[in-house]
Amino acid sequence: MTGKEQLATATRLLAYDTFDNRCPLRPIIDQTTSRWATLIISALVAGPHRFAQLHTRVGGISQKMLSQNLKALARAGLVARDVAPTNPPQVTYTLTELGVSLAGPLTDLIRWFGEHGDELLTAQHRYDNQQP
Amino acid sequence: MTGKEQLATATRLLAYDTFDNRCPLRPIIDQTTSRWATLIISALVAGPHRFAQLHTRVGGISQKMLSQNLKALARAGLVARDVAPTNPPQVTYTLTELGVSLAGPLTDLIRWFGEHGDELLTAQHRYDNQQP
DNA sequence: CAGCATCCGACACGATACTG
DNA sequence: CAGTATCGTGTCGGATGCTG
Numbered sequence: 001m002t003g004k005e006q007l008a009t010a011t012r013l014l015a016y017d018t019f020d021n022r023c024p025l026r027p028i029i030d031q032t033t034s035r036w037a038t039l040i041i042s043a044l045v046a047g048p049h050r051f052a053q054l055h056t057r058v059g060g061i062s063q064k065m066l067s068q069n070l071k072a073l074a075r076a077g078l079v080a081r082d083v084a085p086t087n088p089p090q091v092t093y094t095l096t097e098l099g100v101s102l103a104g105p106l107t108d109l110i111r112w113f114g115e116h117g118d119e120l121l122t123a124q125h126r127y128d129n130q131q132p
Numbered sequence: 133m134t135g136k137e138q139l140a141t142a143t144r145l146l147a148y149d150t151f152d153n154r155c156p157l158r159p160i161i162d163q164t165t166s167r168w169a170t171l172i173i174s175a176l177v178a179g180p181h182r183f184a185q186l187h188t189r190v191g192g193i194s195q196k197m198l199s200q201n202l203k204a205l206a207r208a209g210l211v212a213r214d215v216a217p218t219n220p221p222q223v224t225y226t227l228t229e230l231g232v233s234l235a236g237p238l239t240d241l242i243r244w245f246g247e248h249g250d251e252l253l254t255a256q257h258r259y260d261n262q263q264p
Numbered sequence: 265c266a267g268c269a270t271c272c273g274a275c276a277c278g279a280t281a282c283t284g
Numbered sequence: 285c286a287g288t289a290t291c292g293t294g295t296c297g298g299a300t301g302c303t304g
């Protein structure tokens with residue numbers, strides 16, 4: 001075992017410290033919890049989607065952001081991109097097993113926002129009126 | 133009951149549709165699940181913190197971002213800002229009841245990333261080597 | 265249909281300096 | 285100690301137009 005490998009093993013045993021700014025997971029977390037990625041993953045929980053389906057389902061997203069986020073999610077191994085060799089080509093996006101396992105905690109979080117939306121909005125309103 | 137109020141009630145009964153781009157919760161969700169806010173909330177789960185404590189705890193955050201995020205979290209009613217009238221003044225940040233209830237799903241999500249960090253990183257590595 | 269390329273404005277963010 | 289003010293850069297993200 002080389003010194004490099006030993007270091008890698010030791011680091012892995014320490015698990016990941018998200019509070020450390022050198023944590024390699026941070027870019028992935030940022031991307032995956034970003035505005036659009038959360039919605040895309042939530043949408044895919046219902047089943048496989050085509051590009052256009054996602055575009056209409058996720059309200060307000062641009063093609064650019066959709067394609068960009070799908071690429072990032074595929075890179076992280078959360079979404080599978082399947083191309084059917086038809087004409088015109090049909091591309092289907094599906095959650096991988098890893099993606100499905102992420103969808104659990106993620107939809108729980110989104111559900112929380114739905115359940116406490118009123119409290120959040122009234123709190124904001126109160127705050128804004130309190131400080132003119 | 134006016135027509136406006138009826139509409140408001142109906143809308144509320146439908147709950148919030150996060151997929152609708154007019155969903156008023158979106159800005160709050162974006163802010164709260166943002167890079168720094170997630171870490172700040174996670175840090176505050178351990179108990180009240182002073183400004184400087186948070187600054188050292190959340191690695192890599194600048195004073196500006198910390199103050200900005202704390203203000204947004206206070207606005208959403210997730211964090212309480214308490215000032216002790218001493219000299220120099222001591223400011224303490226604490227999760228509100230609402231904040232604590234959010235911390236549950238949120239830390240679950242972060243924990244998921246910690247547990248599946250290896251899979252995410254190897255998936256990225258594979259993806260990058262596959263497409264030169 | 266499923267995108268990529270390009271331009272461009274708007275913030276997000278960090279670094280630095282300053283205040284009560 | 286706990287911020288605010290200012291500046292500069294980088295990236296986010298939308299609009300538009302084009303491809304196979």
